[in-house]
Amino acid sequence: MKTSLLYGIVADESSKTRVRCVFCGVYIPKANKCIEQHTNGTRHKENIELMSENGINCNNDVLYCKPCKRTLNEDESVTKHIDGDDHANWMTAMEDLVDGEFISLVPYLSGEKDEVFCEVCNCSVECTPLNIEEHVNDFNHRANVCEKLKPLNGIFAVENNDEVWCKICNLYLENTVKSILEHIDDDEQHMDWFAEIEDLIDGQDISIESYLSNEHESNAYCNKCHVEIGCNVLSIEEHISTEMHLS
Structure with a gap:
């Protein structure tokens, strides 16, 4: 049974007959067939991809969003969070700031780095809107x-x-x-x-x-x-x- 954080599936302490998918924010019957069907489904796979694109990782059995610097609620799926105003506004602001500036957000959002790297200045920059805005507007x-x-x-x-x-x-x-x-x-x-x-x-x-x-x-x-x-x-x-x- 895929009841592991690798697949985002954890036990539901309030029920012996179901498990919870941390990534999708849903409950699944505690049966191998149901769990396999869910983890192989399009929605589940898309949520895993969205996590790596949006700076969301799984610590223990909870989701944490690096850009928003907060833990997601149990009923807050990946898609629900990234569609929220706070996360969407952060992503839009950052993408606008780095567009054409030879700075990639990918390593930060995928969890590889805690900073972003400026290719033309050959330096790392703390990944906050204020720091990046200051950097891209700097004369150098x-x-x-x-x-x-x-x-x-x-x-x-x-x-x-x-x-x-x-x-x-x-x-x-x-x-x-x-x-x-x-x-x-x-x-x-x-x-x-x-x-x-x-x-x-x-x-x-x-x-x-x-x-x-x-x-x-x-x-x-x-x-x-x-x-x-x-x-x-x-x-x-x-x-x-x-x-x-x-x-």
Whole structure:
């Protein structure tokens, strides 16, 4: 009988005929067939997955939510808790804070780490909204993000250190963190180019990384056909419609 915390099944002290699933917050008849049916069911498996995605773990026979820093009530299932305002608001706020900042919440939520790691600053940050907000708004972090994004956006240094050059837009920008990040995030021409090119190469096994990171490279590369293609909409459209690429 799967009456173990591995499956979230524990004895019900108030009854000899049923057991309780800690993960799902339900009672199950104390019969092997019923327990097997529940632990193999879609709902139970989804709750286990949701726990690892939402920072919920099982200590002894109770559920504990790391983000909310509290123990769940006996009748509070995983889904009921994560749909609650406190947990949902925490997740939304944190996901908004780390979006595009090279910080992953996954190790923290899965229980591997008690902190989050900032890839661009090579440091750990205590996983609270306030600490992460302070970190991502810090000038050093913004500068590190800027340096990380330059070769991903075709932006290069020029002899005049007061400016940088955007290869995509053929435009010179003020060489400041604010100017570069505003161009990447808000310039319509820059964003439209990426949207159109990325839509074209999606699922086509065509790489534009060398084009973006090498100032003098003019081609994309088709890994399927092993040929270079001009890194522009017309050339890529023509290539993906060729017999060689379609075959």
